[in-house]
Amino acid sequence: MTDPIRPLRPAQSASPASPNNQPPGPIITTTGTGLLRKRPTCSQCRIRKVRCDGQQHICGNCQRLRFECSFQQNSNPSRSEYVLKVPEARRRMQACIPCHDKKTRCLGELPSCTNCMRKGRNCVYPSTKKGPASARSRDVAEQPSALAKDSRSPSARLAPDTAPASLNQNDTSPGQDVITLLVENYFRELYPLPSFSFLHKPTVIQRCEDGTINEQLKLAICAITALQLQLSAYPHDVWAQKAEHTILQQIGQPSIFQLQSLFLIVRYRIESGGFPKAFMLAGLAARIAVALRLNYERRDLSYVAQEARRRLYWSLYLLDDYFCVGLREFELCPEETIHLQLPCTEEVFEAGGHTLTGPLQPDPSRVGEPTGLHASYLRVTSARRANMRFIRRLGLGEESPATLRTSIATLEQNLSLIHAGMGELGTYSVSTLTATKWPAEYLMLHVSWHQCHCDLYRSFIDSYSEAAPVAVLEGLHPQDRAAVQRKCVEHAEAIIDILSDFAQHGHSQCQLERDIAVCAFEAARIVMFDCRRTGQVGKMHEALVKASLCFQLITRHFSFSASTQPLS
Structure with missing residues (x-):
């Protein structure tokens, strides 16, 4: 028996009508009582699945987009038949690139959207295949003054007589x-x-x-x-x-x-x-x-x-x-899967030549064969990762106090072996820094070399933020602990001295890797902390000067880098 209070649904056909055989005119849905009516929807809006305002003769959407509205059939009764045209695809409003990357709503204003103007960002819209570049792209192309300013930047080293070139007008x-x-x-x-x-x-x-x-x-x-x-x-x-x-x-x-x-x-x-x-x-x-x-x-x-x-x-x-920072699960290229020789020198590579080099791990029987800057830097990088894994084990209490001295000696021996394989490159000098064709790589090699020792020894500095647990520290004899603390500070000061030489000898605008910023930051922390720990008030001013030099280098060379902002 039918409930008299519950309205009946309207009768439906066995198969739903497709847009091609859908009868033209407004689509009206009624309840069983016929008293309630929904707003009529034209066929075009129904196909496009958008809200229709139900305006007579032609709805607002079809009028705005210049579509043929199905409501127009009622306004022209003389037409014997009505053929509905499927609406053409219309591209929706695009978000600018910065808003798209940040996943924020963009209103698509030209030449710059509201979000970018409020946050001071460079607002750029993606190009389309059907038309010319966006208005913002054209604005960028027509900024000779801005390009000239960049061309005068010392870091860019662009030729002063080079005229800034515009972008393609067809796309970006x-x-x-x-x-x-x-x-x-x-x-x-x-x-x-x-x-x-x-x-x-x-x-x-x-x-x-x-x-x-x-x-x-x-x-x-x-x-x-x-x-x-x-x-x-x-x-x-x-x-x-x-x-x-x-x-x-x-x-x-x-x-x-x-x-x-x-x-x-x-x-x-x-x-x-x-x-x-x-x-x-x-x-x-x-x-x-x-x-x-x-x-x-x-x-x-x-x-x-x-x-x-x-x-x-x-x-x-x-x-x-x-990414990994001593965590094996985040390594992209585990060393045990690498079956390659180290890179040759830059001169040989550019000339298309070939030389045999050694593997990543140095061979004690071939320590007299020089490896070059690039290859030596890779070996030092490998040693630093081994030291970082050691630090991780210390922090987790996985390193036994009984084997602590043996583990440190093994890592020190590996560093000595790598240093012996550098040949003449292993001896730092200001004259080599100023004369070499590759000052940045020479700097990175020696700074990273000293950072290896800082990473190895800093866990044994009493009360340092990255110090090992007290139980681990007590496993090392106080004299041995004092010795590694002294070595850590010496290597940190060596890093700052090298960075000072680099800045004073005409390399202030040279591009550097982010690792240099990390090494400078860590060296400044160690020197400052050592002054406070030992109570050497007389050396505090000197420590402040050294720390200031490190932070100036970070600001000068890495102002563009979001990854180094936490260090500055």
Whole structure:
């Protein structure tokens, strides 16, 4: 029996009507009583699944978008039949790149949205294939004064007579003159750093000149160069986003070019504040590297191809410093899976030559063979990671007090072996720093070498924030503990002295890796803490001067980097 209070549903056909056979006119839904009526919806709004205002003759949506509204049938009864046109696809309002990255609502105002204007960001909209570049992109292209300001920046080192080139008017891709300018600055400013020295300069420049360079690699090089050289007038965030999108679209077809581009995008995300995305993309890069078997030698390839593959994987190995910090579960390139020789010298690589180098772990029988700056830096990096794992074990109480002295001696012996393999490079001197063609890499090698000892010894400084548990400290004899504390301070002061030499001898505008900022920060902390711990009031002023020098270096060289902001 039917409940008299509950209204009946209207009768429905067995199969629902499709948009093509849907009868024109307003669609009205009634209850069983016929007393309540909903607002009529035209067929166009129903197909597009949007709210219809039910306005007679033609609804507001169809009038605004110039669609043929089904309500128009009622206003023209002379028409014997009515054929409904399926609405064409209309692109919705796009969010700008900064709002899209931050996942905040963007109203799409031109030339800059409200969010970006309020937060002082560079507002750039993604380009469309059907029309010219966005108004914001055109504004960026028409800022000769801003480009001229960047070209005068000492960190950029652009030629003073180089006229800033505009962007392509059809999209936001860099023009040929911009590509040439930024690629040249990449090899002059970033290539001397170990992480960025995997591209073969003659090959890349030739491909840029003849227009055969991989598209996403081109965008990635331009993006990271413009970011690190602080060329804010260029839309490097758009280039990075476009390169990343293309890489992810082609993720099923991995290639060397794709991995080179992805590595640069990961570095871009780290330095621009997108660390969570960089963390996930780095894992993807490591998977691609293994899929391409880059952790194995390929003797069947040319010398240049072999070394390029080798250096790319070693760059991924250095990328671990951003993520693992002594935690094996976060390592992208575990050392036990690497079956490669170390990189050759820069001169040999650029000339397309070949030399045999040793493995990552030094061989005691070959300590007399020099390894070069790049290879030595990789070995020091390996030693620092071993020290960090040791520190982790100390903090977790996994290191027995009975084996403490033996573990320290083993790590010290490994450092001595690496130092012996450096040859003449292992002896620091101001004259070598000023004469070498690679001052940044020379600086990084010796600073990282001293940081190895600071990492190893700082856990035994009494009351230090990173000191080992008291039970562990008591496992080391007080005289031995005092000795390692003294060594830690000596190596920290050596770091500050090297940084001071670097700044005083004309290298103040040289590009540096983020690790230098970390070493400078840690050295300043150790020197300041030692003064307070020992009560040496007379040396406090000297310690403050040294700490100030470290923070000035961080501010000068890493003002562009979001990853170093907590250190400044």
